[in-house]
Amino acid sequence: MIAIGVDIGGTSIKGASITDKGEILDRFTCEVDKNDMPEKTIGDLCDVINQFLKEHHYDEPIAGVGIGSPGVLDLEKGEVKSSPNLLTWEHFKIRDFMESRIHMPVKLGNDANVAALGESVFGSGKEYNNVVMLTLGTGVGSGIILNKKIYDGNLHQGAELGHMVIRVNGHKCGCGRRGCLETYASATALIRETKKEMERNPDSEMHKVTKELGKCDARVAFIAARRGDKGAIRVVRNYIRDLSEGILNICNIFRPEVVILSGGVANEGEYLLERVRAYIKSFDYGMVHSPKVEVKVASLGYDSGKIGAACLVFDK
């Protein structure tokens, strides 16, 4: 069986034909103009998909199209109710709209949940039934997989682990609260703390690293820490403590078999993982009796969303 998996982003829509073994066959891309109405953006997407299917012939039938969408969704109605990054999208019935134009079943899911599903079926979570994925990027996205199915809260309105407060009265969050995990464990938060430390310490290695990279991004503190810079080590240590406290909360609530980290910061790989693992090991609840929770980085990279969207069609 083959499905089309589609990942809607703020600047582009990426898609691919994907087998039910999780293999990507062919890819396509559609640009997004944020000012366009959704009918234009998704109308263009449907044209691209129809053209794509004319140009690519497969031995197996195309079972449908899976969509990973940002924003607040109504999965029953197949509707994007609103999206912070696509402001013209208001109560847009994307499923019906697409089905009427591409004439095959369309399945809708939240982008973060769908990416977690992809990792849990074909990526770092494939050996496990209970998986939580945290995407450490501009914000902290999350997807929860319980018994191999997406869990997204009552009426699909939960699973916002990035908006779990870990410091009451902490940093201001875009959601209106203060101290959300997102304001400490996102790449944005890491860059904020990196810059603060650089201001405090003009001799920090982080200034040199920033020049080498041409910008101050989430890699700076990690690179300087690896070189032994004390300020950078402090920034990284604090970041890992806060991320790990979030993961420990997740362990005490869901006790997943694995927590998968993705997004820019997850590229730090083993350096990040071994420190997170050491932290959570020392503070795990019910230490003696509780089953251990693995921490891994995502293995599908930017394809997890597309592959997870296809899984919606395969009903995996």
Next chain:
Amino acid sequence: MIAIGVDIGGTSIKGASITDKGEILDRFTCEVDKNDMPEKTIGDLCDVINQFLKEHHYDEPIAGVGIGSPGVLDLEKGEVKSSPNLLTWEHFKIRDFMESRIHMPVKLGNDANVAALGESVFGSGKEYNNVVMLTLGTGVGSGIILNKKIYDGNLHQGAELGHMVIRVNGHKCGCGRRGCLETYASATALIRETKKEMERNPDSEMHKVTKELGKCDARVAFIAARRGDKGAIRVVRNYIRDLSEGILNICNIFRPEVVILSGGVANEGEYLLERVRAYIKSFDYGMVHSPKVEVKVASLGYDSGKIGAACLVFDK
């Protein structure tokens, strides 16, 4: 149908015969000596149950015995692995032990989860499918009901919402971490802050209230706040903020239809509820689109555990 519901506590075991309409028919009690081995304690319980069933005759058959137990459980094995309040209980196979002595099916559940089940089937949660209960007592216990079933994490080792950190590096918690919700929203935490404020302020109305009650318990700050004492109002306001932050985290993760509060502090009733509701209303994530979460107090009181344990037998 009738079942026996049993609630195991640190100082006594309470039980009752309960109909599948949630009505309590007759009650029994068993004292617990913490130093006894579990075979003695539960052997005595079985004798009491057998005697109870000899003395009470019902028109309907007894379908079985449901047990709400504290501690870390292995539900597959029907075993209490350990319990902080019953230190002699180590890998005690309570289900097999009881079934061999009372000759009917025994169902085991965690005490906090079972109490939440009771409230969700016959108490304040009966109109809802998705319920979270927080018990504000010595600690903060929690039970999560998703689609009318207990959700307790992978291998039944999650759902410890009281051990969700809301202040990294906050107050020391018995679990080994710092800043758990339990260290801010339990009755114990409220008493700690009440005493701190009384020390700071020798003229506080709270000293008078403490004298009237004969002790400084979790009611003192609420009573003095109702009388307009500024220090007490501050203590209550901070308590409600931290409790509400915990509830908001729960909303963002599970988006339950209702959060039920039980335990000593929940006796503050509407005074507590209206302030918690106002707080969570002002900081709810995705405010415009997210379904509202009700906050109520438990209606079954100390019977929720017994009734919930009976629900295990009724498979409700």
